Amino acid sequence: MAGKDDDVKVLGVVVSPFAIRVRIALNIKGVSYEYVEEDIFNKSELLLTSNPVHKKVPVLIHGGKPISESLVIVQYVDEVWAAAPSVLPADPYDRAVARFWAAYVDNNVSTVLYTVLAMAMSPKLFDEQLLMFPGMAGVLFAATEEERAAKAEETLAALAQLEKAFAECAGGKAFFGGDSIGYVDLALGSNLHWFEALRRLFGVALLDAGKTPLLAAWAKRFVEAEAAKGVVPDAGVAVELGKKLQARAAAASTAA
Amino acid sequence: MAGKDDDVKVLGVVVSPFAIRVRIALNIKGVSYEYVEEDIFNKSELLLTSNPVHKKVPVLIHGGKPISESLVIVQYVDEVWAAAPSVLPADPYDRAVARFWAAYVDNNVSTVLYTVLAMAMSPKLFDEQLLMFPGMAGVLFAATEEERAAKAEETLAALAQLEKAFAECAGGKAFFGGDSIGYVDLALGSNLHWFEALRRLFGVALLDAGKTPLLAAWAKRFVEAEAAKGVVPDAGVAVELGKKLQARAAAASTAA
Structure with a gap:
């Protein structure tokens, strides 16, 4: 897994349930990440370009590639860092x-x-x-x-x-x-x-x-x-x- | 995969996009299944007991166990019959x-x-x-x-x-x-x-x-x-x- 957890960024809002689940999933996997707090009433250029379709948090940016929608991100995290404790069951x-x-x-x-x-x-x-x-x-x-x-x-x-x-x-x-x-x-x-x-x-x-x-x-x-x-x-x-x-x-x- | 495609049933409605995607997914996998047409205005006891939370089609019943929500079912089909052509990409x-x-x-x-x-x-x-x-x-x-x-x-x-x-x-x-x-x-x-x-x-x-x-x-x-x-x-x-x-x-x- 070396290198996999390089360059992980989460765009979130501190009270957003959707951002929170992404951050906890990364913690479960032991992945260190940079957390960027967004202002939902004044969104950053990075958020707007990373999630041009919905323009909302959370966005996970991994190795420069953005992923949106919280449950999609959680499944991505589970699949990429598959060797760490699982989020979804195996069966x-x-x-x-x-x-x-x-x-x-x-x-x-x-x-x-x-x-x-x-x-x-x-x-x-x-x-x-x-x-x-x-x-x-x-x-x-x-x-x-x-x-x-x-x-x-x-x-x-x-x-x-x-x-x-x-x-x-x-x-x-x-x-x-x-x-x-x-x-x-x-x-x-x-x-x-x-x-x-x-x-x-x-x-x-x-x-x-x-x-x-x-x-x-x-x-x-x-x-x-x-x-x-x-x-x-x-x-x-x-x-x-x-x-x-x-x-x-x-x-x-x-x-x- | 022997035995895995025994006893597969789909409760659907012929015009339902959600039922259609389940049936095509099973076809992609080459799984034979029994299709049961539901009357949405007069639902069967089997539908009501198989999906008690939402009471809607489609339901996949595999080996007696019911699964609901079309995209959840499609992912299940992809995971159970994993050796057949994939629905989701690998990466x-x-x-x-x-x-x-x-x-x-x-x-x-x-x-x-x-x-x-x-x-x-x-x-x-x-x-x-x-x-x-x-x-x-x-x-x-x-x-x-x-x-x-x-x-x-x-x-x-x-x-x-x-x-x-x-x-x-x-x-x-x-x-x-x-x-x-x-x-x-x-x-x-x-x-x-x-x-x-x-x-x-x-x-x-x-x-x-x-x-x-x-x-x-x-x-x-x-x-x-x-x-x-x-x-x-x-x-x-x-x-x-x-x-x-x-x-x-x-x-x-x-x-x-």
Whole structure:
């Protein structure tokens, strides 16, 4: 593997679940990398040229070649540094199950940062899409307390599905991936600071030891894992960004 | 590989791009399978129990174990029957590029059947989401001719991106995957009958030899490839379903 981990760069945003999963995956593999913080409201030339199609973080640049889309990057990392601990399981069926649940997390839970993209594109577009957001974005951008409660219920139902999936995938072990952090762990665990931010902002408890006890215990193990240390940020940063995004959404709503 | 292709079943819908890509992938691998046509408006018990989370096609059942989500299934097929021609390239970077573009196709082009799911869940939900659909669903469900033209423009812009991607990925060869059908070919090629259906229904030409000449020529090669024969349906079936879906959408809109 000598030389393989030369020249690895990650363009990210410190609160982005999508950037966080890439960074933890690199840590699992023991790959050292340069981390570059992006300003989502004022993107760098490097980001715009590295991901010209979506213009969003994360981007992994390895040996000068850019790769976008967080789960695509995580799989790339797993394949390039194949000799280090695996992120995806070895068995094709187990891999399919992990890919299924990771996609489920992205479609139903970790949706907050999609909205940033929508807003950056056009406030009108954002406004039109407002009703559509599932998961955490729905909670953050709800227009009324009633809508917020409904979106929180939806997200809790998704997490109840994931609680069941955890029981099936982990089989009594510490993580979805078994004894160490795997693909689904990365997908879901990269959102924990947003769960806490939504609790602080609105009193919405998405990770509830009463409703999803396995996930509540799993979350503690996730943030304490060696590979996650220093990557999962304090919820305060998400609270601040959440407030900023809410204000922009309200302004877009009024302008539309 | 003896025994591996025993007991393979696909639950699909004949016009579903997502089911079509699974069936072509199995054909590429030379795996014989039982195909079960589902009625999306009256789903079978087998479908509901095999994919309890999403309750949608396609499902691959291999040796009694169900796998859902079309691109997850295609990757599973590629990994299980690894000795047969590959769907994904071997090089990790090329694999990442293929995964990126396949996701791009699903988010920007092949969106028609998502709407079926939304409608089945709740007409109100469907109505709220109406403005949101990108790609072909946007063209199909546009409320006005002006909106339809705008959605067609968006989809054409996505196809222009894919034209550029084709030039880069195929490098002068016949397919995104090189000399034979690969991952991105499956993702995009499984939509060709819907392109034609939208042309017949609304005169919208999504695949235009003037605008995307490489893709127009590629589409002809795709439908004539051995693995795709008998799987890509006649556009007439999509036209009929398109009309039915439009009527349901209009009814949902009125009821909301």
